[in-house]
Amino acid sequence: MKHGSTLGRPAASSKLLTKETILNVALPIVQEGGVKALSFRLLAKQLGVTAMAVTYHCGNKKQLIGDLVEIAFAGIMDNLAKGEGAENIRAILVPYCERALQNANLLRAVLDDSSLMSSDLQAITTALTRDLRGLVDDEQTALNVLVDYTHGFVLSATVGDESSLTIKEYVKGLDWILKSHISN
Numbered sequence: 747m748k749h750g751s752t753l754g755r756p757a758a759s760s761k762l763l764t765k766e767t768i769l770n771v772a773l774p775i776v777q778e779g780g781v782k783a784l785s786f787r788l789l790a791k792q793l794g795v796t797a798m799a800v801t802y803h804c805g806n807k808k809q810l811i812g813d814l815v816e817i818a819f820a821g822i823m824d825n826l827a828k829g830e831g832a833e834n835i836r837a838i839l840v841p842y843c844e845r846a847l848q849n850a851n852l853l854r855a856v857l858d859d860s861s862l863m864s865s866d867l868q869a870i871t872t873a874l875t876r877d878l879r880g881l882v883d884d885e886q887t888a889l890n891v892l893v894d895y896t897h898g899f900v901l902s903a904t905v906g907d908e909s910s911l912t913i914k915e916y917v918k919g920l921d922w923i924l925k926s927h928i929s930n
Contacts, residue, residue, distance in 0.1 A: 763793065763795055763799055763800075763803060764803065765803045765804060765813070767793065768789060768793065768800055768803055768804055768810075769804075769810075769813055769814060769817055771789055771792050771793060772784055772789055772810060772814060773814055773817060773818065775788065775789075776811070776814055776849075776851050776852060776855075777848065777849060777851060777852075779851070780851040780854070781807075781811055781851060781852075781854075781855050784807070784810070784811075786800045786801055786804075786807070808859075808862070811852070811855050811862060812861075812862050812864070814852055815849075815852050815855065815856055815862050815863070815864045815867070816864045816865075816866070818845065818848070818849040818852050819842075819845055819849070819852075819864050819866045819867050820864075820866055821866065822841060822842055822845055822866050822867075822869075822870065823838070823866065823869050823870065823873065825841075826838060826841075826873075831877065831881055831928070832881070832924040832925075832928045834873075834877045835874060835877050835878070835892065835924060835928065836917075836920060836921070836924060838870060838873055838874060838877070839874075839892060839896055839920060840913070840916070840917060840920070842870055842896065843896050843899065843900060843913060843916050843920075844913055846896070846897075846900045847900055847903060847904065847913065850900055850901070850903075850904035853897065853900055853901075854901070857897065871889070871893075874889055874892060874893075875889055878928070881928050882927070882928055888927065888928060891923060891927070892920075892923065895919060895920065895923060896916075896920075899911065899915075899916045899919065903916075
């Protein structure tokens with residue numbers, strides 16, 4: 747045995763690893779490269795810790811992605827001023843679309859596995875369902891049209907590097923749907 751070496755567990759790191767720190771490093775990785783780009787080894791390397799330390803704080807990859815979805819869409823309904831009818835539907839969907847455009851890779855993960863849907867995302871669906879009540883004959887179909895349009899727009903706008911689709915184009919289409927199919 748070499749003199750000066752110690753056996754056992756290494757000394758504690760000078761920086762404290764937290765789940766919040768891991769999530770803050772993980773979110774831009776997923777936003778840029780998708781969930782397949784995210785690995786515990788990559789996170790560990792970027793944080794200067796072991797992959798096991800990341801696992802200890804975050805659980806498995808599905809739990810980590812679920813936590814990222816929670817962060818990405820947190821508080822999306824918090825600043826919603828209660829309007830009426832189509833106005834309120836627009837007030838819900840435009841901020842959601844903006845956030846979904848920033849987090850399209852997490853949206854893809856949710857669309858692949860609905861168990862990743864956060865409580866904030868569920869609140870959007872609940873609010874839309876409530877606001878469609880009495881405005882249309884078939885609330886479920888109207889909800890499906892709005893959700894499909896929004897998700898289709900986000901996926902189309904983020905599929906390539908050079909998309910020219912912006913939130914302005916989304917709003918034009920949304921306003922057409924609301925005007926044509928939903929009465930106030």
